[in-house]
Amino acid sequence: MDWDKLRIFHAVADAGSLTHAGDSLHLSQSAVSRQIRALEDSLKTTLFHRHARGLILTEQGELLFDATSSMVKRIEAATARIHDSEEEVFxxxxxxxxxxxxxxxxxxxxxxxxxxxxxxxxxxxxxxxxxxxxxxxxxxxxxxxxxxxxxxxxxRLMAIRMRLYASPRYLDKHGVPDSIEDMQHHRLICQNVQSAQVSAGLQLNQQLLSIVKTTLTVNNYFGVLQAVQSDLGIGVLPNYIIDGNPHITRVLPEVESVEVxxxxxxxxxxxxxxxxxxxxxxxxxxxxxxxxxxxxxxxxxxx
Structure with missing residues (x-):
């Protein structure tokens, strides 16, 4: 099978458009179209459904795209190994x-x-x-x-733990909790339980959510950190984000997740x-x- 035609097919399938594939291959739309028709003729099958919004792979096209995707990844791996034979890092x-x-x-x-x-x-x-x-x-x-x-x-690089943190301004205004039960008097800021997160963090969040009365849940740690820095409550964050930050205070040092x-x-x-x-x-x-x-x-x- 002609690799050149497969290469063009892969570009069209990836882009979903003859025009966009032609741009990436530096070929005209008509040249790309001719190659696709020739490939379909050689395979005696239809690879794309044509419609006004672009191209959609047929079942046979999906099978061929899986194969060309695997081939492209192998070529990229080989190219990487060739480049890595050089002395310089680039x-x-x-x-x-x-x-x-x-x-x-x-x-x-x-x-x-x-x-x-x-x-x-x-x-x-x-x-x-x-x-x-x-x-x-x-x-x-x-x-x-x-x-x-x-x-x-x-x-293995290191280990992290999920811990509780707050801003000094928040603690000055609302007081420092002395026990985990005191968290019911504070707003908890954490990732919501539907968010993708390490199981250790999820377990700690679930434990704290069963105690507190008011919460702010966010779907990423950056949002949790911003809320903590804005004095909104006590946040659950991985220690690698906070370690060495003089503007954030750890609270309840005995409360933390298992090691991650x-x-x-x-x-x-x-x-x-x-x-x-x-x-x-x-x-x-x-x-x-x-x-x-x-x-x-x-x-x-x-x-």
Missing amino acids: GELRVTTTHGFGAMWLAPRLAKLYEKYPDLKIDLMLAENVLDLPMREADVAIRMKEPSQADLIRK PVFLAYPEELRQSKRVSAFRDFVQEQILEHRRSLRALADEQSS
Whole structure:
């Protein structure tokens, strides 16, 4: 089967339009259309339903698109390995992690990575769902649980816990709770129980929601943090967001979730990737630096 025609078919199926596919392939719409018709003739089947709003794959088209998608991912993996044979760290690295960790811990630190490797291109994909690394939906993942797939290299980075925090202004106005039962006199800010979150955080939220009378629930940690900083109540947040923040106070130190492990993982086929190694080492260095800064802060406060 002619790979050129398959490549054009894949672009059309992905774009849902002859025009958009032609733009991405630098071909005219008529040239793309001819190639699709020739492919359909060679397969003796119809691959697309045509209508005014674009193209929709037929059942046979869906089967072929699954095959070409797999082929494209394999080519991308091979291309990545070829590029990784070079000495310099450059090119695209697709990193997936949760919204909270990616936006509030990782992204603010990436400037140091770019300083060291200015030709690196990071595609940061923030999602609560788990992307498939062996299928090359991403190159590297930072996950809040140990990956279950056997063909992944994994590295435990650290552990986090969900804890209770409030602003000093809120506590000055409403008082500091002395026990978990005192939470009934405070507004709880947390992720709603329908939100995607680690099970440890969900369990702590459910325990607290059974006690409090007034709540503000948000579907992400950034919203919880903003509400806490706006003096709206006592929030449930992962400690990696708050550690070292002088403007937020931890309350009820005895109340916290069980430990949540954080893992970095990547496919076995990227073991020799210089981009992956550079990113892995960078994350580990940042974690060590963060721990050192917390120890220095604790020493300063105790002296």
